[in-house]
Amino acid sequence: MPPDSFLLVGLGNPGAQYSGTRHNIGFDVIDAVAGKDGSAVFSGKWNALAAKVSLWGVTLHLVKPQTYMNLSGKAVVRFVDFFKIPLSSMIVIHDDLDMKTGRLKLVRGGGAGGHNGIRSIVDSIGSPDFYRLKIGIGRPGSGSTPPQMPVERYVLTSFHQEESQLIAERMSEVVVGLQKFIEGDANQAMNFLNSFK
Template sequence: MPDSDLLLIGLGNPGAKYDFNRHNVGFLIIDELARRWGFSLSAGKWQSQSCRERKWGSRVLMVKPQTFMNRSGQAVAEFAKFYKIPLQHIIVIHDDLDMHPGRLKLVQGGGAGGHNGIRSITQSLGGNDFFRLKIGIGRPGRGEVHPEIPVESYVLSNMGAEEQEILESRFDPIEEGLRTFIESGVAKAMSLINSIK
């Protein structure tokens, strides 16, 4: 997709108390990519932090909606409409309860799976043909994941040290996967990202 726009959305909740919540991995990844690329997100349009810069021959529009998770779609739809970005050029980065911590998966379409941010985006865009970069956080009660914690409390709790280390180890393959998406297409990007178990 050379010389076209990629709308890269990170999902999370605004405010310092949410910074390292499992539900905020989308924000954390956007922040790390912006740091690596020398981009500076600023508050502005449509209750979001955003920036629009060139990377790998394309224009990358990075957005962190500040509307709280359940209304993320409002901001996403405004950016997509204003910049005339088709759903196939949108990637939403978000947490996924049904994958173990650190698992990566790039998919197109599909249901919300109980994720209110994805549900809001699908409703606001009028379709689900956008891409989703899902980051596994594990579901409480499965495997070794905190069986005593209700789901709502689990996603809004901070990651432990081991979880943060796992997430940090995924920054390189996520960056490489996005570069591949832009330069070489969806199939190669999926092959690369979805191999990270």
């Protein structure tokens, strides 16, 4: 029997000063999905902003942890446990320094790849066996960013104009890919999303 509920988690940092930064692209995707359902209302729950929507024939729990990136797992584990979400029905959306800006990659399992938010989630739920949608943000030296900029500062910068346009285009493609996944075809979703290099 196909699952009737999914957990979509977008990673980022709370606060207006982080809005629109590279590290918050997970929040941006959650907002894009919520925009497909005009009735989505986010409220505070278990150290997160969360909304429950009916979309694509299932119940979606949309979650934006408010613990700061390094403690994301503290919020996520509460939703997994309470709603009894199998890890095969959870996608965590996050930025990736090792992929060029706008590249998309949907994977299941694997290591944290240096991403503290993913590491926190794996530690909190006790397993790496969930899906991650990685969205490339590039590294210092891309665009007009100086190569000597520290990574921890770079991830808190905003996208440059050309990058912003590309990310805006990617958002609609990300939503299509998530819909394919939720409608029951993880392989088709991977093939679609992973084609955006």
